[in-house]
Amino acid sequence: MQRTKAHVKEAQWNEEDGFLKIYMKGRPIQLWAPQSVTNFNASKPQDPPNEKLLLDWVYGYRGRDCRSNLYMLPTGECVYFAAAVVVLHNLEEGTQRHYLGHTDDIKCLAIHPDQVRVASGQVAGHDKKEGKPHVRVWDSVSLQTLHVLGVGEFDRAISCVSFSKVDGGNHLLVVDESNDHVMSVWNLSRDKYHKIGESKTSGDPVTSAEFHPSEKNSIVCCGKGQISFWTYEGGTMNKRTGIFDKYEKPKIIICIAFTESGDVLSGDSSGSIFVWGKGTNKITHAIKDAHDGGVFSLCKTKDGTILSGGGKDRKIKQWDSNYKQVTEKEIPEQYGPVRMLSQGQGNLILVGTIRNCILQGTLDLELNCVVEGHKEELWGLATHPSQHQFLSCGSDHFIYMWDSQSHSVVWSKEVADPAHCASIHPNGDVAAVGLSTGRWLVLDLSSREVLTVHTDGSEQHECIAYSPDGNYLAIGSRDNFIYVFNVAENGHKYSKVGKCSGHSSFVTHIDWSTDSQYIVSNSGDYEVLCWLASNCKQFTNKDTIREIQWATQNCTLAFNTAGIWPDGADGTDVNNCARSHKGNLIASADDFGKVNLFSYPCCQPKSHGHSYGGHSSHVTNAAFLFDDSRLITCGGRDMAVLQWEVV
Known part of the structure; x- marks a missing residue:
């Protein structure tokens, strides 16, 4: 709920005791300032830093729940999306460019017949004004937005987009995710794009909708329990439903493709491929049990053969013009089932998978993984x-080690439980990883061997951090405790010191003092508490606390971070x-899909910073590389890792 200004209490500075009082959900929070701070003016916001962020690399691909999401451009770039970014990735040269026009999750893509223009559709976002689902048409060479279509016209999200082929791409087809899954046709031939017709398609989800490549004003649409053949003339849209006749009607028609001769192919949830004669709504040929389980993707290749990709069997099969199987290849289990098949460069094919990987290669030789990413919600970063x-x-139970210079996976490891937080020991040899089950483990970074596993409590570990000297490890848990361990033998041996007990809600963030003696922590009910690491006792001497130098700044509630909170924040935003290692910048990750960069210290309430889109929904974590050249950020449900250059 957006609160009015009258409900938001202004921050107050207490000169006598040296603290700033701010309010979260009407609750007062005292943030102790260093002793050196005097005559503080709480009403003068700070200016943004000179430094800015440039998106440098996107790790990830959204294959888990989206189709129409992987194509090849004549430039040698493959186009796909992750979070709110369309990635143009030159696999040979190892470069990426990024289209950043979207404000939230992208769900579908289409390439114009001119092979330059691209249409991409997004979901409803957070922002009341900008967050409406819409389609953006943009230039893939200049990355300039050419048109924004349908702001305020669509509901929930855009599930399908398709350019017309017969007339050279003068029309765009759009299907939204409203209750009636409305299909609309837009005229692109004039400067001002306009809608020329629309129709309800089905009360059930639409999986695919495309213009017929060789029949004017003809559209094929499919989804749950239906395939339909549409014509539009002068703003009216007419529908013929596909007749299954002697064949059993499948639960879902998942994908479509078109043959050289203009026949329509459909792949369905029962593993069949049906051929629908050009210009008809009848089946002329059937390949029953083409796959064990659903047919998730169909693709016509340059040489006229058809590729089909299986959901359950993870197989890619090639069919000749008479629909006889030529060859097949099974994708390794670690990459998951096929989501999308696409023609790559030359005779190569591109394969997007449900486990958010992209493979490139040929069926008779090798398919190599060229893009890899997390498969479920993402929080842990070190x-x-x-x-x-x-x-x-x-x-997703996966731990990934990435190289920020080669933009590649150094290694990945699957663990028994979902992982939530991580910290790398100051010697760089081992990492501690907090899990969602109350367990935590230590991993040798060179051998990837699990050195030790401990259980502390039964709830998720929210944050974990080694002390600057490497002799302690602190773990903040959802059970309100901070568990502290002595660390010996270069991070290979752990013995419990005790647990810090005093928070009345779950621990959200922890920081160590530069001398490794103290811990400061935040909790879910906005407490800021200080602890002595050696005995886990709460430390309350305010004069001493005000003098402590902190090695990091992960705690979002602190005097030096009072300015990162937006106006009227509720404490979870x-x-x-x-904080950067040089100590001049602080980055924040917020609930509105934004990465924000401020000058540090950022103590003036409502300070001005630079704000960057690219993630969707919650940005869950941010961390600077050791030399501050890059900032790494994680999206929660968007499962993407973004790498930003600090310029």
């Missing part, structure tokens, strides 16, 4: 203390923050 590497971990 940067290496001395190398251009970082570690991420998520609900900022998920994480990270």
Whole structure:
């Protein structure tokens, strides 16, 4: 709920005791300032820093729940999306460009017949004004937005987009995710794009909708329990439903493709491929049990053969013009079932998978994984203390080590439980990973061997951090405790010191003092508490607390981070923050899909910073590389890791 200004209490500075009082959900929070701060003016916001962020690399691909999401351009770039970014990735040269026009999750893509223009459709976003589902048509060479279609016209999200082929791409087809899954046709031939017709398609989800490549004003649409053949003339749209006749009607028609001769192919949830004669709504040929389980994708290749991709069997099959199987290849289990098949460069094919990977290769030789990413919600992030590497971990049970310079996976490891937080030891040899089950483990980074597994409590570990000298490990848990361990033998041996007990809600963030003596922590009910690491006792001497130097700034509630909170924040809006190693910048990750960059310290309430889109929904974590050259950020449900250059 957006609160009015009258309900938001202004921050107050207490000169006598040296603290700033801010309010979260009407609750007062005292943030103790360093002793050196005097005559503080709480009403003067800070200016943004000189430094800015440029999106440098996107790790990930959204194959898990989207179709129409992987194509090849004549430039040698393959086009796909992750979160709110369309990635143009030159696999040979190892470069990426990014289209950043969207404000939230992208769900579908289409390439114009001119092979330059691209249409991409997004979901409803957070922002009342900008967050409406819409389609953006843009230039893939200049990355300039040419047109924004349908703001305020669509509901929930855009599920399908398709350019017309027969008239050279003068029309665009759009299907939204409203209750009636409305299909609309837009005229692109004039400067001002306009809608020329629309119709309800079905009360059930639409999986695919495309213009027929060789029949004017003809559209094929399919989804749950239906395939339909549409014509539009002068604004009216007429529908013929596909007749299954002697064949059993499948539960879902998942995908469509078109043959050289203009026949329509459909792949369905029962594993069949049906051929629908050109210009008819009748089946002329059937390949029953083409796949074990659903047919998830169909693709006509340059040489006229047809490829089909299986959901359950993870197989790609090639069929000749008489629909006889030529060859097949099974995708390794780790990459998951086929989501999307696409023609690559030359005789190569591109394969997008449900486990958010992209493979490239040929069926008779090898399919190599060229893009890899997390498969479920993502929270854990830790940067290496001395190398251009970082570690991420998520609900998919996977831990990834990435190289920020080669933009590649150094290694990945699957663990028994969902992972939520991570910290790399100051020596760079081991990492501690907090899991969602109350367990935590320590991993040798060179051998990837699990060195030790501990259980502390039965709830998720929210945050984990080694002390600067590497002799302690602190783990903040959802059970309101902070567990502290002595660390010996270069991070290979752990013995419990005790647990810090005093928070009345779950622990959200922890920081260590530079001398490794103190811990400061935040909790779900906005408490800021300080602890002595050696005995886990709460430390309350305010004069001493005001003098402590903190090695990191992960705590979002602190005097030095009072300015990162937006006006009227409710305490959950900022998920994480990270100070640069030089100590001049602080980045925050928020609930509105934004990565924000402020000058540090950022103590003036409502300070001005730079704000960057690219993620969708919750940005869950941010961390600077050891040399501050890059900022790494994680999206929660968008499962993407974004790498930003600090310029």
